[in-house]
Amino acid sequence: MESVEPNEVLEVSPLWMVSQAPTLNELVMALKRARIELETGTFGGRLVFSRVQLAQARAEFGAMIRRGEKDLHALAGLLAQELLGTYALRSSAIGEIERTRERFTLTIDVSEQEVAGSTDLDLGTRILARLAIADHRGWMRAVLVSNVVEYEPAGPTALNVYRILTRIKAEEEIWNKVVDELFDLDRIVLKDKQLRHLGRYVKDVFGIKIVVGVDDDARRLQAHLASLSFSEERLSDRGLPGNEKHARLEVVETKDYLERPSRKQSGWSALKSVVRWADRTFEIQVQPLSNFLHEREKLTRESHASFKSTRERVRDEVAERLPLFGFYRALLRWLFLDPSSDAPHQEGVEVILVD
Numbered sequence: 256m257e258s259v260e261p262n263e264v265l266e267v268s269p270l271w272m273v274s275q276a277p278t279l280n281e282l283v284m285a286l287k288r289a290r291i292e293l294e295t296g297t298f299g300g301r302l303v304f305s306r307v308q309l310a311q312a313r314a315e316f317g318a319m320i321r322r323g324e325k326d327l328h329a330l331a332g333l334l335a336q337e338l339l340g341t342y343a344l345r346s347s348a349i350g351e352i353e354r355t356r357e358r359f360t361l362t363i364d365v366s367e368q369e370v371a372g373s374t375d376l377d378l379g380t381r382i383l384a385r386l387a388i389a390d391h392r393g394w395m396r397a398v399l400v401s402n403v404v405e406y407e408p409a410g411p412t413a414l415n416v417y418r419i420l421t422r423i424k425a426e427e428e429i430w431n432k433v434v435d436e437l438f439d440l441d442r443i444v445l446k447d448k449q450l451r452h453l454g455r456y457v458k459d460v461f462g463i464k465i466v467v468g469v470d471d472d473a474r475r476l477q478a479h480l481a482s483l484s485f486s487e488e489r490l491s492d493r494g495l496p497g498n499e500k501h502a503r504l505e506v507v508e509t510k511d512y513l514e515r516p517s518r519k520q521s522g523w524s525a526l527k528s529v530v531r532w533a534d535r536t537f538e539i540q541v542q543p544l545s546n547f548l549h550e551r552e553k554l555t556r557e558s559h560a561s562f563k564s565t566r567e568r569v570r571d572e573v574a575e576r577l578p579l580f581g582f583y584r585a586l587l588r589w590l591f592l593d594p595s596s597d598a599p600h601q602e603g604v605e606v607i608l609v610d
Contacts, residue, residue: 276315278308286583287437293579293604302586303607309590316432321374326535327461328370329493331406331421333485334463338416338476339408344370346404348379350397352388358400361386365404375402375421414476415468417544422462431570434583438573462538464525466547470513473541477526480539481506495533504539505531513543523550 282304292298335342346369347362361382369378379402388395406419467473483504487497495501507529525542542550574581585599586606598606 276312276319278311279315279319282308282312283433283437286433286587290437290579290583293601298603300603301605301607303609304590305609306594307610309594313591323461323535324374325371326533327421327463327537328367328404329495330532330537331404331419331463332367332493333489334465335406335419336489337483337485338414338465339406339412339419341409343407343409344404345407346370346375346378346382346402348382348402349400350383350386351400352395352397354392354395355390359397362405370404375404378402378404414479415472416476417466417468417547420464420466422464431584431587433587434580435570437583438577438580461535462540464540464542464547466542466544469543469545473513473526473543476541477509477528480504480528480530480541501533503532507531507536 289298289302344365344367345362346365347360349358349360351358363382365378373381376399379399382402383397383399386397388397404421408416408418465476467476481504485502487502490497490501509526509528512523512525512527524546525540528539528541530537530539570580570584574584579601582599582601582604586601589596589599590608594608598608
């Protein structure tokens with residue numbers, strides 16, 4: 256397990272989009288500086304936090320997620336108009352009954368105003384709140400596992416596109432996200448031979464998936480995306496600037512997982528691109544229908560809850576090998592959930608909370 260070198264430079268905040276969140280940026284940078292000092296033996300012994308600062312940091316974090324989701328759905332809406340023509344917009348909430356662990360999917364029609372006005376998780380939570388579940392033992396509560404927004408065409412499309420889905424991995428609580436970024440969990444996992452195969456569980460991406468018919472359709476669509484240009488009129492209709500940054504997708508990189516030798520061990524198959532749009536980075540997957548259905552069946556069988564528990568197992572394993580990672584997880588959870596209880600303990604560290 257790698258550690259931070261003493262000369263590590265704190266030039267950029269480790270949290271994505273953090274430049275627009277000064278209080279969160281200040282908190283994260285202070286935590287990272289303390290982490291480096293702890294690892295290099297130069298720590299002064301005290302960590303001091305302000306309740307006011309923590310409240311502001313939580314608010315800024317939520318605003319960051321909402322900005323990212325708003326831009327994601329703006330892009331998905333533009334792509335849906337371009338690729339689907341007339342389409343329906345649906346929200347599919349995956350729920351789990353707490354007592355029985357049974358899982359189900361509830362899909363409802365939603366408007367673009369509803370999608371733009373709340374986070375995907377809030378939308379899914381409101382959907383589940385409409386349910387009442389009971390058996391012979393009484394009423395049971397359902398909890399939200401995940402929520403997906405899907406754009407579905409009203410009929411056949413020119414490029415054989417079946418649907419467009421948004422993927423937002425923002426369900427992690429703030430303490431997990433901050434600690435992951437502070438310790439660069441992705442890099443730790445990918446460099447550790449015993450954990451490398453679990454790398455897919457720790458990625459954090461605002462993503463769009465476009466489902467097409469077959470492999471040839473995927474390649475045709477990929478070429479179309481590279482040359483795609485949104486008109487000023489279409490951008491204006493969505494309240495977006497008619498500049499080059501909004502009109503075109505800048506393809507940063509593309510990886511081909513369609514050919515069998517390059518397919519991942521899981522059997523997953525797609526063209527995966529990283530694009531820049533409106534000064535933000537997104538991942539776009541173009542996936543053949545048969546592989547999409549296989550993936551959905553597998554995820555349903557494994558459940559998103561299982562996916563999240565595996566991600567937690569990754570963090571637990573890293574904490575065993577890197578105790579400071581475990582302390583920071585406990586510290587951030589304490590700060591943002593229950594600072595009235597006793598602070599987590601770490602040798603040589605005094606944690607102080609002030610008003």
